[in-house]
Amino acid sequence: MSSPVTLMRHPRLTPVVDYAYAAVVDAPVRTLWLAGACPLDEEGRTVAVGDYEGQAHQVMRNLIAVLEEAGAGLTDVARTTVYVASADQADLVKVWDVYRAYLGEHDAPSTLLGVTVLGYDDQLVEVEAVAVLP
Template identity: 40%
Template sequence: MAVRRDRSESLPDQGFPHSATVAAGVTVFTGGIAPLDADGAVTPPGDVVGQTKQCLSVLEKVLTERGAGLKDIAKLTVHVDGEMKVDLTVAWDAVVEFFGGDVPPTSVVGVTALPLDDQVVEIEAVAAP
């Protein structure tokens, strides 16, 4: 594996890695992954949890096309439209569930707008297969 997920030895254990170390080689940077279905529609409209899972499913397909997988993610950023901390928390919980608890270093941030109607989540990643 080219990516090693590291927990800090000097910070309290928060249940996730604080950083990732990547061996030299190919690096995949994604743009913002929208929660689109096969027809290009936002799905499910306005649903933070559902869109987080849909974005991650689409991300997994994009990474597979580049010879990478979820285990190769060195950095994940989840953008959630809204100022409610509860939305950030449920998005984080959906990420943890999707990864089976083995999440990469992740930032979950609130944004004021996303480009598509009914879109409330967008995800980008850096991976090293």
């Protein structure tokens, strides 16, 4: 089954970025609004303390779990926001590289932000998403 999400690029905007500029969703659809996926294990503990990539992997595994529970997958994601608790652009890039590896060819529109602090103890990464259910 194909996803109702069609990613868009624009010829007047740079093709250098590794994400689409917009996503069109064919209606009628059901939309899944996901809370920020956090780097927590099943007991609610923050994993990979101090490790941006390790936390990014856990965040993506948790995001996938919620998508799958709703009958969706990463190719159904229409938009994301990636939060990284750092003022160092290199840390943002580390997280982005892990995030992009999970998304593969599905380069959904996304915003990458460096923030001061996130909600859980020792939390460095969070990803929120909007998906369209197939």
